[in-house]
Amino acid sequence: MSRILTFNIFRYNPQDPGTPPRMDRFMLDETDRMTLFIALNRIREEQDPSLMFDFCCRAGICGACGMVINGRPGLACHTKTKDLPETITLMPLPAFKLVGDLSVDTGTWFREMYQKVESWVHTSKEFDPAALEERMDNGLAEEIYELERCIECGCCVAACGTALIRPDFLGAVGLNRIARFILDPRDERTDKEYFEIVGNDQGIFGCMGLLGCEDVCPKGLPLQDQLGMLRRKMAFTALKSLVGKHKHAHK
Amino acid sequence: MQTIYSDLLCIGAGLAGERVAIEAASAGFDAVCLSIVPARRSHSSAAQGGMQAALGNCAMGEGDGPDVHFADTVKGSDWGCDQEVARLFVDTAPIVMRELAAWGVPWNRVVPGESKYFKGGKEFTKVEKKEKEGLITARAFGGTAKWRTCYTSDGTGHTVLYTMDNRAAQLGVVVHDRVEAISLIHDGTRCMGAVVRCLKTGDLRVYLAKATLIASGGFGRIYRESTNAVINDGGGHVIALDTGVVPLGNMEAVQFHPTGIVPTDILVTEGCRGDGGTLLDVNENRFMPEYEPDKAELASRDVVSRWMTVHMQKGFGVKSPYGDHLWLDIRHLGIDHIRTKLREVDEICKSFLGIDPAYQLIPVRPTQHYSMGGVRTNKDGAAYGLAGLFSAGESACWDMHGFNRLGGNSLAETVVAGNIIGKKVVDYLKGCEAIFNSKVVDAAVAKQAARITALRNRSNGSESAYAVREAMFDAIMKGAGIFRNEKDLTECVETLQALHERAGRVGLKSNGVGPNPELTLALKIQGMVKLALCVAYGALKRTESRGSHTREDFPERNDRDWLNRTLATWPEGASLPELSYEAATKVFEIPPGDRGYGGGKIISA
Ligand SMILES: Cc1cc2nc3c(=O)[nH]c(=O)nc-3n(C[C@H](O)[C@H](O)[C@H](O)COP(=O)(O)OP(=O)(O)OC[C@H]3O[C@@H](n4cnc5c(N)ncnc54)[C@H](O)[C@@H]3O)c2cc1C
Ligand code: SF4
Ligand code: SF4
Ligand code: FES
Numbered sequence: 001m002s003r004i005l006t007f008n009i010f011r012y013n014p015q016d017p018g019t020p021p022r023m024d025r026f027m028l029d030e031t032d033r034m035t036l037f038i039a040l041n042r043i044r045e046e047q048d049p050s051l052m053f054d055f056c057c058r059a060g061i062c063g064a065c066g067m068v069i070n071g072r073p074g075l076a077c078h079t080k081t082k083d084l085p086e087t088i089t090l091m092p093l094p095a096f097k098l099v100g101d102l103s104v105d106t107g108t109w110f111r112e113m114y115q116k117v118e119s120w121v122h123t124s125k126e127f128d129p130a131a132l133e134e135r136m137d138n139g140l141a142e143e144i145y146e147l148e149r150c151i152e153c154g155c156c157v158a159a160c161g162t163a164l165i166r167p168d169f170l171g172a173v174g175l176n177r178i179a180r181f182i183l184d185p186r187d188e189r190t191d192k193e194y195f196e197i198v199g200n201d202q203g204i205f206g207c208m209g210l211l212g213c214e215d216v217c218p219k220g221l222p223l224q225d226q227l228g229m230l231r232r233k234m235a236f237t238a239l240k241s242l243v244g245k246h247k248h249a250h251k
Numbered sequence: 252m253q254t255i256y257s258d259l260l261c262i263g264a265g266l267a268g269e270r271v272a273i274e275a276a277s278a279g280f281d282a283v284c285l286s287i288v289p290a291r292r293s294h295s296s297a298a299q300g301g302m303q304a305a306l307g308n309c310a311m312g313e314g315d316g317p318d319v320h321f322a323d324t325v326k327g328s329d330w331g332c333d334q335e336v337a338r339l340f341v342d343t344a345p346i347v348m349r350e351l352a353a354w355g356v357p358w359n360r361v362v363p364g365e366s367k368y369f370k371g372g373k374e375f376t377k378v379e380k381k382e383k384e385g386l387i388t389a390r391a392f393g394g395t396a397k398w399r400t401c402y403t404s405d406g407t408g409h410t411v412l413y414t415m416d417n418r419a420a421q422l423g424v425v426v427h428d429r430v431e432a433i434s435l436i437h438d439g440t441r442c443m444g445a446v447v448r449c450l451k452t453g454d455l456r457v458y459l460a461k462a463t464l465i466a467s468g469g470f471g472r473i474y475r476e477s478t479n480a481v482i483n484d485g486g487g488h489v490i491a492l493d494t495g496v497v498p499l500g501n502m503e504a505v506q507f508h509p510t511g512i513v514p515t516d517i518l519v520t521e522g523c524r525g526d527g528g529t530l531l532d533v534n535e536n537r538f539m540p541e542y543e544p545d546k547a548e549l550a551s552r553d554v555v556s557r558w559m560t561v562h563m564q565k566g567f568g569v570k571s572p573y574g575d576h577l578w579l580d581i582r583h584l585g586i587d588h589i590r591t592k593l594r595e596v597d598e599i600c601k602s603f604l605g606i607d608p609a610y611q612l613i614p615v616r617p618t619q620h621y622s623m624g625g626v627r628t629n630k631d632g633a634a635y636g637l638a639g640l641f642s643a644g645e646s647a648c649w650d651m652h653g654f655n656r657l658g659g660n661s662l663a664e665t666v667v668a669g670n671i672i673g674k675k676v677v678d679y680l681k682g683c684e685a686i687f688n689s690k691v692v693d694a695a696v697a698k699q700a701a702r703i704t705a706l707r708n709r710s711n712g713s714e715s716a717y718a719v720r721e722a723m724f725d726a727i728m729k730g731a732g733i734f735r736n737e738k739d740l741t742e743c744v745e746t747l748q749a750l751h752e753r754a755g756r757v758g759l760k761s762n763g764v765g766p767n768p769e770l771t772l773a774l775k776i777q778g779m780v781k782l783a784l785c786v787a788y789g790a791l792k793r794t795e796s797r798g799s800h801t802r803e804d805f806p807e808r809n810d811r812d813w814l815n816r817t818l819a820t821w822p823e824g825a826s827l828p829e830l831s832y833e834a835a836t837k838v839f840e841i842p843p844g845d846r847g848y849g850g851g852k853i854i855s856a
Contacts, residue, residue, distance in 0.1 A: 015453055015765025031572045033514055033604055045717045049769035050761035054288075056480045059517040060602055061299075061409065062292040077515075078602040099429070099451050100766055107289035107428040111420075120417035121355040133349040135385025136360050144357040145404050148413060152291055186355060 003030040005081060007043065008089045009051070013100045023089075024048070036069070036076035036090075040102075052101035060218065063151030066093050066158070067102050073155035075218045093158040095167075106154045113174045117197055121186045134186070147180040147226070149219050156213035156223065168202045172213035172223040175204060179226040182233070195237040204230050252696060253456045257283040257425070258680050260444055260460035262432045262487055265293035266412055266662065267644025268466030269419045269426075270669020271676060276422040278677040283425045283458065285447060287482045290416050290426045294468050294480040295665060298408030299595060300520065301390060301400035302662035304344035308361050308386040310377045311368075311398035317341040319396050322841060324651060324660060327394045329798035329808060330843040331501070331653025331816070334836040336630050340651045340667050347666045348387060348401055355414045357403050358387045369526045369592070391525070392658045394551065400659040405595040408662060415666075429766075430456070433774055435463065435490045435640070436695040442640035443687050445490070446699045448774070453765040455699060457692060461683045462676050465491055465626050465634070465642040473783045474619035475724035476574075478511050478518040487646045489778030491626045492785070496636035498818040498831075500627035500648030502782070503789035506655060506799045507733050509555040511618025514573035515603055518620070519596045519613065521658065524548040526592065528581040530559065531612065532567035535578065553655060553733075553799050556617035560733050569614065578612040585609075617733060621645070621661065623652045623799070624786075627818055632672030635818070639683070641676055643668040650816065653835065654798025706773045707763040712756025716773040719754050723780050726750065731787045736803040740791035747787055748826050751780045785819040785828050792830055793817065796851060810843045810856040 005028050012021035026043045037058045044051045056064035058077045065076040068091040070084060081088070096104035113119075150173055157163045157171045170178075178198055181187040198204045207227060214223040259275045261268040264286035272282035286293060307315035320341040325332060352358055363381040367374055368391075379388075392400040403410040419426065432445040436459070444459040467487025471479030491497040509530075510519045524530075529537050530548055539547040542558040550558075559577055562568070568575030581589060581596070586609040589597050593608075600608040626642035627635050628649050634640040643649070644665045649672075651664060705711050730743020754777035763770040795809035796802050814835050819828040843856060 013765050013767075016762070035515065035603065038514065044768065048761070049715075049717065049759070050767055052766065052768055056288050056292045056482055057294065057297045058481060058515055059297065059599070061297050062288070062294075062480065064288060064292050080603075080605050082605060103766075105429065105451060110289065110291075111426070114417070114420060118421075120421040121353075123353075125353070127350050127353045129346045129350070131349075133352045133358075133387055136352075136357075137385060138360040138362045138388070141357040141360050142404065145406065145410065148357065148403075148410055149406060151296075151409070152289070184355065184357075186353070 003086055004028070005030050005039070006087045007039070008087065009102065010091045011101050012098065013052070014098060015100070030081055034081045036079045036081065037065070039081060040076065052099065052103040054103045061151060063153035066106070066153040066155050067091065068093060068158065073158040073216045075153060075155070078218070093154050095157045095160070095163050096154060104154070106152065109154070109157070110152045113170060114177065116170065117174055117177050119177050119181070121181070121184065122189050123186055124188060136185070140183070140185075144180060144184055147176055147183065147221070150176060150221055151219060153218060155216045155218060159212035159216045161210060161212065162206050162208055166202070166206060169206050170198065170203050172207070172227060175207070175230055176221060176223055176226045179230060191233065191237045195234055198230060199234045199238060204234050253454070255283065255456065255458050257281045257458070257460045259283070259462050259464065259676060260458050261285065261464045261466055262445060263293070263464070263466030263468060263644065263646065264290035264426050264428070265466060265468055265644060266295040266415055266665035267646075267669050268464065269415045269424065270666050271464050271466065271641070271643055271673040272424045273415070273419055273422055274670065274673025275677055275680065276419070276424050280677065280680050281425070283427060283460070284419070285430050285432055285458070286426060286428045287431050287450065289428045291413055293412060294483055295412045295662070296409045297480060298662050299405045300392060301402030301407045301659050302348070302411070302666070303392070303395065303399045303657070303659040304348040304401055304663060305341060305397070305399055306345050306348060306387055306389065306401070307397070308383050309388045309398055310379050311391065312389050315397035315399055317345070320344070320399060323395050323657060325841050326846045327655055327657040327660070328651070328653025329655055329846060330810070330814065331504070331797055331835050333630065333650045334840050335838050336649055337651045338840065339630065339671060340664065343667045343670060344663050347670050351411060351414060351666065352387060354418050356410050359402055359404065360385050361388045394657045395659070411662065411666070431486060431771065432490055433486075433699055434695055435494055436692055437494055437637055438688060438691045439496060440638060442637040443691065446695050450766045450771070453767065453770070455696060457696060459687050459692070461685050462639050462641060462679055464676065465640070465646050466644045467646045469622040469645040470782055471619045471622060473723065473727060473779050473786070475728055476511060476516050476616065477619040478508060478516055479619070484775060485779055485782045486775055488625060488782055489775060491634065491642070492781055492821045493778065494637060495821060495823050497634050497640065498627045498636060498820045499785055500624055500650060500816050500818055501654070501789070502624035502785040502819055503731075503793055503800050503817060504623035504654045504798060505619060505731070505786060506552070506621040506623060507556040507617045508552060508620035509559060509617050510579055510615040512599065512604060513571060513576040513614040513616055516618045517599055517603055518618070519579065519599055519615065521552070522593060523579060523581050523596055526588065527584055528579055531578040531580050532562060533569045534567070538562050538567065553801070556733050557801060559617050571614065574616075576614045576616040579615045580612055581608055582610060621656055623654060623656055624648050631675040632668065633675070639679070641672060643672045654800055702774065703763070703770065706757060706759050706770060709758030711758060713758035714753050714756045715760065716757045716769060716776045719750055719757060719776050719780070720772065722750055723747065723783055727783045727787065731783075731790050734801055734803050735790050737791065740787055743787045744784065744791055744827075747780055747784045751777065751784065751826060754780050781821055781828070788828055789817045789819060789830060807852040807854045809854040811854050814843060814856055
């Protein structure tokens with residue numbers, strides 16, 4: 001391996017407005033099994049200590065390192081340089097507030113999202129420390145887990161046309177979160193209550209169905225299926241409420 | 252200067268921090284959690300294996316109970332733990348596991364009927380009972396007499412942390428992310444909160460609280476090779492040590508895991524070896540049977556890590572730009588087994604190494620994994636030295652792990668400790684009146700502001716923070732790794748002392764404006780070197796081998812002289828920590844004895 005890689009990296013520090021946004025170029029010799037995590041750290045340590053980017057687990061599980069890599073949102077820590085051409089262009093994820101350079105504030109966006117969908121089990125039951133746990137079918141537990149594997153990396157949001165123009169759009173990730181609770185028998189919310197959260201332009205009706213989201217999801221979440229399921233369910237609920245017959249049909 | 256008041260300030264929003272905050276919020280107090288990253292990115296989310304609780308629901312867990320869990324935990328700790336705490340822990344673990352189920356964790360459940368499992372590469376059959384159907388099931392983990400580790404597929408930490416954060420949001424716990432506590436505010440007897448740097452703007456803020464909790468996770472990143480997240484660099488420990496009055500306990504007890512992948516040190520599970528994987532050297536020879544004829548690759552974590560290191564030191568390592576490593580071979584397990592039972596390993600190899608483990612060897616080396624030591628607390632989670640300061644989770648030395656923690660026991664600890672310590676914090680808050688001395692607060696802020704100015708202006712020097720960190724990595728990897736001896740430790744301590752001084756002369760290369768990452772490291776680097784010194788100096792003085800602490804020159808576990816816990820404090824201006832010792836446990840349910848694995852001689856008390 002003897003490639004010299006060229007990195008074009010977006011630079012801007014909003015706290016230092018005297019210096020305008022620009023692209024900076026860095027050169028690095030490629031080593032065996034190099035990832036963007038290794039490359040960016042080397043650039044910071046050897047060439048420019050002010051370079052801002054985010055990593056945490058560096059193992060593809062925490063979602064911290066989402067960025068636009070040669071035009072496509074992805075996780076930098078599990079992107080290998082050998083899968084990229086010699087020139088690598090890195091940009092911060094759009095749709096989120098820029099902290100600086102490649103670093104964006106996903107935390108605020110996701111916190112607002114999970115406050116809106118009330119991302120917790122709604123139940124009237126009190127926990128009884130002396131009782132056995134409530135039973136659950138293992139197959140169902142695994143299905144819930146499949147939808148819970150989202151790591152809130154923000155790639156799907158960055159790839160979504162609606163999310164870019166509507167800051168209040170829940171995104172495929174928010175709709176997936178709702179689907180997770182609809183599936184969970186511990187959550188006592190009715191279809192009508194779910195409809196109130198997602199049956200609008202911020203939710204399911206804002207989605208244009210182009211599926212940029214599912215294509216980029218590094219966890220391979222079945223976002224398309226959840227969007228389809230919600231659309232059908234919500235259309236049905238809307239119809240029911242038009243006819244005025246909303247009995248508390250609980251899932 | 253922005254000042255934020257609360258009843259409870261949690262420095263850390265991982266499982267431990269949030270669980271304590273939830274307890275306070277449930278009792279009507281307001282709680283604020285701080286985190287360097289969004290709460291859900293905390294390292295708790297990286298745990299895949301699971302968490303131990305003696306529910307005894309699954310077939311291989313039958314007959315389990317808190318007493319069995321207790322015995323495993325005490326043996327695991329090599330009798331270094333506080334047995335009162337271990338008892339509280341095992342009795343509470345089943346309750347918190349069920350509570351997590353009620354809050355929404357999709358635990359895997361018992362499926363009745365016959366199923367297969369592997370042990371030592373061989374296939375066996377078990378039968379799950381019909382009457383247990385749908386209850387929380389468990390899997391096997393190292394050092395446990397029963398299958399006791401509850402799990403959600405391969406994402407236990409992820410699902411538990413997301414559920415915890417949901418619960419915290421529901422109860423109105425406030426989480427401020429992208430902030431970093433850089434010093435505690437105290438008057439030498441009481442803790443009043445923390446000075447915090449915002450990592451979005453670079454501004455300083457003050458958080459004042461009646462009670463402060465350090466739940467900042469491990470400090471693995473003082474080692475170059477670690478399975479820990481890059482944010483686990485001991486910031487919470489540093490601010491405790493900087494008070495000069497709060498001791499850190501058992502800092503020399505550092506756990507290494509045999510199979511971190513090279514170069515990124517991501518963990519591949521013990522299951523690879525459990526299912527029959529082997530370790531190979533540069534000549535593709537299997538070497539473990541030479542050292543451990545009986546157990547070979549299946550000896551305990553510390554034992555395997557030790558022999559791997561010996562073998563590489565003899566020159567049998569594979570050379571790479573990232574240093575020497577060995578190979579893990581799972582090819583013979585077959586493609587079906589790898590793609591299903593070891594799905595996560597399969598994915599890690601493909602995503603991070605670009606190799607297919609069904610056909611290629613996996614580069615591995617022993618890697619720092621867990622910090623048993625931390626902020627020393629009593630059994631109520633109250634830190635020694637300052638009233639109003641608590642600690643929980645991996646950052647704490649509460650101390651149920653002693654000198655070696657068992658897999659699955661630390662995730663469980665975060666939640667159990669959160670429950671127990673949370674209640675003690677509530678008791679404290681009920682009897683507490685807030686007194687914040689503005690002189691003390693102003694002085695604490697001024698001190699941090701002055702440090703930042705000095706780093707920016709390079710008024711103390713222009714040493715590079717990155718260069719100091721590299722030198723610290725070299726020193727600690729060499730002197731205080733898996734094997735330790737007097738000569739190397741002495742050299743390590745001397746090198747680190749020189750680095751401690753160098754760290755005092757750090758100055759920034761860049762302008763340090765806003766959330767500048769060079770400044771973030773520069774503010775912490777001297778503290779990190781101090782932590783390294785606590786590890787190395789504690790290890791130098793402890794002339795025995797216990798759990799993960801292995802002295803080549805003192806191979807025996809010496810209960811006569813060392814059945815105790817090291818306490819390290821750092822007086823202002825000192826160049827070494829001050830060490831003192833206390834009994835490992837006040838109560839013995841199980842007197843010191845043989846662990847039943849790992850070999851080694853014991854000098855009895
Ligand atoms: C790869 C890996 C796999 C593991 N697998 C298992 C397993 O299967 N089973 C098991 O039992 N254990 C496992 N462990 C161990 C276990 O995951 C951890 O011990 C545990 O999750 C620690 O939780 P915590 O709440 O104490 O800290 P963390 O989850 O690490 O949270 C620390 C929090 O503190 C914040 N913080 C840190 N410093 C500061 C500061 N200065 N200011 C403000 N905030 C700060 C961080 O942002 C974060 O929110 C594993 C560990 C690793 C590394
Ligand atoms: S399918 Fe919907 S949510 Fe997904 S990217 Fe397109 S508009 Fe966005
Ligand atoms: S759904 Fe996928 S792409 Fe979107 S945030 Fe979750 S993991 Fe990332
Ligand atoms: S750093 Fe955690 S996913 Fe990349």
